[in-house]
Amino acid sequence: MLDILNKAKALPYIIVIGSWAEFIYENSKVLDYKASLVTQDVDLLIPNIRKPADKINVSKALQEQGFLMNSTIMSGVGLSKFHKEGLLEVEFLVQELGAGKVEPYDTHLGVTAQGLRNMNILIDNRIEVIYNNYKITVPRPEAYILHKLVINPDRKPEYKKSKDAETVRRLVKKVDETIFNDIFAGLTKKQKHKVLQTCDKFFLKEVIDIIN
Numbered sequence: 001m002l003d004i005l006n007k008a009k010a011l012p013y014i015i016v017i018g019s020w021a022e023f024i025y026e027n028s029k030v031l032d033y034k035a036s037l038v039t040q041d042v043d044l045l046i047p048n049i050r051k052p053a054d055k056i057n058v059s060k061a062l063q064e065q066g067f068l069m070n071s072t073i074m075s076g077v078g079l080s081k082f083h084k085e086g087l088l089e090v091e092f093l094v095q096e097l098g099a100g101k102v103e104p105y106d107t108h109l110g111v112t113a114q115g116l117r118n119m120n121i122l123i124d125n126r127i128e129v130i131y132n133n134y135k136i137t138v139p140r141p142e143a144y145i146l147h148k149l150v151i152n153p154d155r156k157p158e159y160k161k162s163k164d165a166e167t168v169r170r171l172v173k174k175v176d177e178t179i180f181n182d183i184f185a186g187l188t189k190k191q192k193h194k195v196l197q198t199c200d201k202f203f204l205k206e207v208i209d210i211i212n
Contacts, residue, residue: 018043057110095119165202
């Protein structure tokens with residue numbers, strides 16, 4: 001998948017998020033961490049739907065290499081999702097803009113993407129790493145953790161909340177506490193409240209000790 005995106009010149013315009021970011025942290029030596037990867041779902045965040053200026057057709061590139069497109073209909077508009085049987089399922093996400101909308105966002109990468117809140121935490125705090133000779137953008141691990149804490153109260157299904165809390169518990173021991181505090185300080189009041197709410201619910205003393 002990374003090779004397809006690289007050849008399509010799309011990698012600079014994508015952030016790998018979700019559990020596969022943990023895999024990249026481990027294998028690019030960003031963190032001394034063992035990822036517990038159990039999902040085939042790959043979430044790719046598009047930080048700017050209007051870049052690149054010259055549009056790229058990622059949908060065509062993926063399909064030419066054996067990925068099938070499932071177009072989930074949202075408010076009459078198809079949401080681009082791709083899968084390769086038994087291997088990967090790929091979905092594109094963006095930061096929800098303004099008051100938000102139900103239908104997917106068109107992007108200059110030739111795919112439609114689902115808009116979600118709080119993606120700014122990941123977009124504003126990203127790093128480039130080298131994995132298998134590819135230059136890949138991922139969120140800073142500190143931002144990745146804080147994002148998980150912010151979205152936890154609204155996470156569904158319920159079992160994913162406790163799973164993410166345990167991931168946070170393991171991962172937070174490996175990160176830079178100064179960077180963690182700096183990113184936390186930049187969150188909105190509502191986002192900070194959700195971080196503390198999640199920490200209280202799952203007794204995440206490891207996080208509380210850092211931000212205090």
